[in-house]
Amino acid sequence: MYNAQDNIGNCLNSLLKQDLSEDDYEIIIMDDGSKDNSVTIVEDYMKLYNNIQLYKESNSGCYSTRNKLLKLAKGDYIYNLDADDYIVHNCLSILLDIASGQDVDLICFKTLETKDFSRTTLSTPITEKEFEIISGRELLEKEWKMRYEIWWYFVKRTFLETHQMVFNNNEYNADVEFTLHCLLRAKQIAYLPLRIHRYVQTNDSLMRSSNFEIIKKRLFYSQMMIINLSKIINNLKQDDLRKNVIMLQNLSHRRDIFTFFHMVNMVKYPFSLEYIKRNIKELELVDAYPIINFIRKEYDSLKYKLLLFIINRIRLFYPLIAFKNIFYHRTNQNSLES
Numbered sequence: 001m002y003n004a005q006d007n008i009g010n011c012l013n014s015l016l017k018q019d020l021s022e023d024d025y026e027i028i029i030m031d032d033g034s035k036d037n038s039v040t041i042v043e044d045y046m047k048l049y050n051n052i053q054l055y056k057e058s059n060s061g062c063y064s065t066r067n068k069l070l071k072l073a074k075g076d077y078i079y080n081l082d083a084d085d086y087i088v089h090n091c092l093s094i095l096l097d098i099a100s101g102q103d104v105d106l107i108c109f110k111t112l113e114t115k116d117f118s119r120t121t122l123s124t125p126i127t128e129k130e131f132e133i134i135s136g137r138e139l140l141e142k143e144w145k146m147r148y149e150i151w152w153y154f155v156k157r158t159f160l161e162t163h164q165m166v167f168n169n170n171e172y173n174a175d176v177e178f179t180l181h182c183l184l185r186a187k188q189i190a191y192l193p194l195r196i197h198r199y200v201q202t203n204d205s206l207m208r209s210s211n212f213e214i215i216k217k218r219l220f221y222s223q224m225m226i227i228n229l230s231k232i233i234n235n236l237k238q239d240d241l242r243k244n245v246i247m248l249q250n251l252s253h254r255r256d257i258f259t260f261f262h263m264v265n266m267v268k269y270p271f272s273l274e275y276i277k278r279n280i281k282e283l284e285l286v287d288a289y290p291i292i293n294f295i296r297k298e299y300d301s302l303k304y305k306l307l308l309f310i311i312n313r314i315r316l317f318y319p320l321i322a323f324k325n326i327f328y329h330r331t332n333q334n335s336l337e338s
Contacts, residue, residue, distance in 0.1 A: 001029060001083035005036040007200065010117045012045050012052070014086035014198075017120070019093040022051040028072050029083075030065045033058040038083075063167040063174040066150075070160065076100060077107070078157050080150040086198045089120045098131060098190050099154060105186040106136070108153040112195040119198055131192045136183035137247055139191060144250035144296075148176040151197050155182055172218055173225035176258075180232060180251075215269055222262045223279055229255050230286035249293065256294040259283065260304075263291075263311050266321075273321050280314070 001008055015027050031039050031054065039054070046052045055072070057065065066080060077099055081087070099107040112119065139146070159165075163185050167174040183189075233251050236244055266276050283289035290312040295305065310316045 001034060001038050001042075002032045003034050003036045003038060004083035005034075005038045005041060007084045007202070008038050008041055009045075011081065011083050011086045012042070014089060014120060015081070015092075016045075016049060017089040019090045020096075022049060024096075025051060025092065026073070026075060027052045028069055029054050030069055031056045032060055032062075032065055061171050063169065063171060066174075067166045070166065073157060076157060077154040078160070079154045081197075082151060084200045084202050085151060086117070086120070086200070088122055088196050088198070091122075091126060091196050094126045095154065095192075095196070098192075099156075102133060102188065102190050104133065104156070104188040104190045105159045106153045106155050106182060107131075107190040107192070108139070109192045109194050109196040111147065111149075111152050111197040111199045113199045113201055115201050117200070122194060122196070124194075126192065126194060126196075130194065131190045134189055134191060136186035136189055137244075139189055140183055140250055141246045144253060145298075146254075148179045148254075150175040150179060151199070153179075153182075159186070168228075170221045170224050170228075172221040176225050177228055177232070180229070184232075184236075212269065215265070216271075219262065219265055219269075219271075222258065222265075223282065226255060226258050226262060226288050227282060227286050229258070230283075230288045234287060252293040253296060255288060256291045257299075259288050259291050260294050260299075260308065260311070264307070267324060270325060271321075273318060273325065276321055277318070 004011075012027070018025075027049075029042055029052065031042070033056075039056070042052070042054050046054060053072075055068075057068075060068075069080075070078065077096060095107055095109075098104075134142070159182075163181070165178065165181055165185075167178050170177070229251075233248065233255060236248060236251070266279065280289055291308060294308055310320065
C-alpha cells in the first residue's frame with residue numbers, strides 16, 4: 001500500500017469478514033513509504049487481529065514489493081490484492097475448498113468495476129457446481145477478453161516455486177507477463193464465472209494521471225510490456241501452430257489492443273516524431289507493428305477502422321504527428337503570450 005488511508009480499511013474489512021478462522025490465513029501488507037495515515041490504520045487493525053502482518057519499506061515500487069511479499073507468504077495459495085480494492089464477504093472458504101480439493105494450480109474468477117465500497121455480496125451464492133476444471137491454455141482459447149491483472153486468481157505457492165516465477169521490473173505492467181506465464185504453465189485451473197473481486201475506480205490512480213512525467217514513464221513501461229508479450233507470442237508460434245492457433249489469435253488480439261492504445265497515447269501527448277519513430281521501429285522488430293489482429297466485435301466500428309488505417313500507414317501517420325506537434329507548440333506559445 002502507498003497513501004491508501006481512504007481505502008485500506010475497506011480492503012481489510014473485506015478480507016476479515018470471511019468464513020475462515022484467523023489460523024487459516026494470513027494478511028501480509030507491505031507499506032511502500034506512505035506519508036498519510038495508512039500505517040496507523042493498519043496498526044489499529046493489528047491490535048484486534050493476529051493474522052495481519054505489516055512490513056515497511058521506502059519507495060521500492062509496486063512489483064519489487066510484490067516479489068518480497070511472495071517470499072514472505074506461507075500459505076498454500078497466494079492472492080495479490082491492491083489496497084484500493086476489495087473482495088466479497090464470505091467467499092474465501094469455498095474458494096480454498098475448491099482449490100485444495102481439486103489440487104489446482106490456479107483458481108480464477110471475475111471482477112466488478114465500481115466506485116461503491118458496499119458491494120460486498122453476490123447475487124447468487126458460490127456453489128461447487130459452477131466451476132469447471134481446464135488447463136491454462138484452454139482458458140486462453142476460451143476467454144479471449146480475459147484480463148491480465150493479478151487480482152482475479154489465487155495461485156498455488158508451490159506452483160510458483162517450481163517454475164521460479166517472479167514479477168519482472170515493469171512498474172506498471174509486470175502482471176501481464178506474470179499472469180500469462182502462470183496460464184501457459186498451469187495444468188489445472190478451477191474457473192468460476194462469478195464477480196468476486198471489486199475493482200475500485202479511483203480518481204488519483206497513476207494509470208489515470210495527467211502528469212506528463214508520469215505519462216512518459218507509463219508509456220515506457222507499456223512499450224516494454226508489448227515487446228515482451230510479443231516475444232512470448234513469437235516463441236509460441238515456433239510450437240505446432242495447428243495446436244495453438246486459437247490461443248495465438250487471442251493473445252495477438254490482446255497484444256494488438258495494448259499496441260493500438262499505446263500508439264493513440266503517443267499521438268495524444270506531445271511526444272516528438274523521433275521518439276515515436278524509435279518506438280515503432282522497436283515494435284516492428286517483434287512483429288507488433290503494423291497492427292494486424294486488433295479489429296474484433298468490440299472495436300468493429302468506422303472510428304477504430306479509420307484510426308487503425310492511419311496508424312498502420314507511416315506515410316499518413318508521421319505527417320499527422322508532425323502537424324499535431326506544430327499545433328501543440330503554437331497553442332502553448334499563444335497561452336504563454338496571453
